[in-house]
Amino acid sequence: MRRDVFQAIADPTRREIINLVAKQSLTPNGVADSFNVSRQAISKHIRILTECGLITITQQGRERYCYIQAAKLDEVSDWLTGFRKIWDNRFDKLDNLLTKMQSKNKTK
Numbered sequence: 390m391r392r393d394v395f396q397a398i399a400d401p402t403r404r405e406i407i408n409l410v411a412k413q414s415l416t417p418n419g420v421a422d423s424f425n426v427s428r429q430a431i432s433k434h435i436r437i438l439t440e441c442g443l444i445t446i447t448q449q450g451r452e453r454y455c456y457i458q459a460a461k462l463d464e465v466s467d468w469l470t471g472f473r474k475i476w477d478n479r480f481d482k483l484d485n486l487l488t489k490m491q492s493k494n495k496t497k
Contacts, residue, residue: 392441394464402426403434407457410444414454417446 397403406420421431435455438444442461446453 392437394441394443394461395468397438397441397443398465400434400437402430403438406431406434406438406455407443410455411457411459414456416452416454420455 398407402424405424409415409420409423417432417435418428420435421428424431435444435446439446443458444455445458446455
């Protein structure tokens with residue numbers, strides 16, 4: 390089953406795993422040590438992150454390490470860009486309104 394980035398970041402545990410692996414590559418056990426849930430649960434989260442392409446797992450000697458693939462988050466950023474423009478426009482309008490109201494109060 391191919392998952393998408395939005396499904397991966399919908400879960401707070403997976404978002405925290407992304408944050409951890411973004412700071413440094415970790416083994417799955419190293420990731421699990423940071424949480425108060427079973428290793429099987431963390432393994433499932435890592436599998437979902439791997440399926441959507443946010444994390445890759447590379448064998449180094451006897452250990453497997455999780456690495457972030459941050460470029461996949463561009464999909465989220467691109468989706469949010471339209472909303473940023475809308476909110477920037479709304480905040481600009483609000484700022485203009487507040488400026489007008491302040492200048493009216495000063496002239497009274």
